[in-house]
Amino acid sequence: MPFLDTYRRNKTYYAMDNLPQNKHLFTDICQIIETARRRVALTANAELTLMYWHIGNRINTDVLQNQRAEYGKQVVATLATQLQEKYGAKSFDEKNIRRMMQFATLFPDIQIVAPLARQLSWSHFLKVMPLKDELQREFYLTMAADAHWSKRELEKQIEGLLFERTVIAGKDDEQIQKELAKLRNKDVMTPDLVFKSPYFQLKKTATNKCL
Secondary structure (H helix, E strand, O other): OHHHHHHHHHHHHHHHHOOOOOHHHHHHHHHHHHHHHHHHHHHHHHHHHHHHHHHHHHHHHHHHHHOOHHHHHHHHHHHHHHHHHHHOOHHHOHHHHHHHHHHHHHOOOHHHHHHHHOOOOHHHHHHHOOOOOHHHHHHHHHHHHHHOOOHHHHHHHHHOOHHHHEHHHHOOHHHHHHHHHHHHHHOOOOHHHOOEOHHHHHHHHHHHHHO
């Protein structure tokens, strides 16, 4: 009956209004929930990125064993069709599968990929893949993970030539890899990763004068 339903609702609202209010408890519980949600999202992103790496690596292995370019094209096209029929996901179209293959090729060391994947999204990796230099890709991803850069911030730093502007760009490859490993594994930021290169500044000034 309408009258009875209205009475019950009003009674419920009255009971809730008279419950003891604890705003701090509510805020704390909300924080716990939001933190857990962020962790779940990060875990899901990490698993997705690692899945893409393993898919790319597995296909690369199969294609390399056959050693025929035409075979590789046929395999990717067939596999994309099969995966989309089974999972119905755009993520498994031919273009994205080739990205996974490129991903595994550009980042062959899973020991470097795994910790970065726990802090960065697949989109972060896509942003650095066009970079031709291996150390630049590693530099930007390591810095992005350490500073919690968004995808847009990472893109901005790449466009701003952050790597070229730092002192570390002038060091040999082995030293660069060591310093990036320190930051990833021990959270140790060396001065060369943040200080600007005087050579870059001089070069920039000279270029501006020529213009």
